[in-house]
Amino acid sequence: MKAVTENIAKQTRFYRNLHKWVAIPLLLFMLLIGVTGLLLGWKKQTSLLPPTQNTTASAATGWISLDSIQHIALNYSSVALGKSSEIDRIDVRPAKGVAKVRFADHFTELQIDGKTGTILSVSHRTSDLIEMIHDGSIVEYLVGTGTDGVKLLYTTLVSIGLILLSISGFWLWYNPKRIRKAKTSAKVQTARTLH
Secondary structure, eight states: OHHHHHHHHHHHHHHHHHHHHHHHHHHHHHHHHHHHHHHHHTTTTTTSSOOOOOOSOOSSTTOOOHHHHHHHHHHIIIIIIOSOOOEEEEEEETTTTEEEEEESSSOEEEEEETTTOOEEEEEEOHHHHHHHHHHTTHHHHHHTOOSSHHHHHHHHHHHHHHHHHHHHHHHHHHHHHHHHHHHHHHHHHHHHHHO
16 A cells, blocks of 8 residues: 555656646746636627627628728728738628728728728727737737747647646646545555454
């Protein structure tokens, strides 16, 4: 029985060290991921994501062309905002009659009426910035590499760290239960042999 509990205690010490040496270097990143994940989960309720405007253009028929929407957005970004006009994506919302235009080099979102081409809203997409912090792509955005190398390294290291912490945390919780069970079993067996 003593050999069994010593072996379990040895395993527990190994997992405690693993847990400590993985958790300490990743603490800041895990905290960052937790906070930004919480904010992203609540982005609509906390106004981190601009609300979609409604128009009378409810169906996709009779809309101006995507090329026209793109031209309106490019012109507004470069002239009115004085910012880069490179478009990341155009998100078409037929049920709302709106096209949302997001830019590649800044966090501005334009909402354009699909039938008239009127700019309904100019907003800052804070949720995009938080998402970039969350997945590590903010480094590539700031440096301007245009690759996913840092993001992939960041997510891989943090994910492997979280997996190791989950495994070691389980054994740190479960091994003391195993030791107590082994000791209780040994006491019961000793009591039976004495009677």
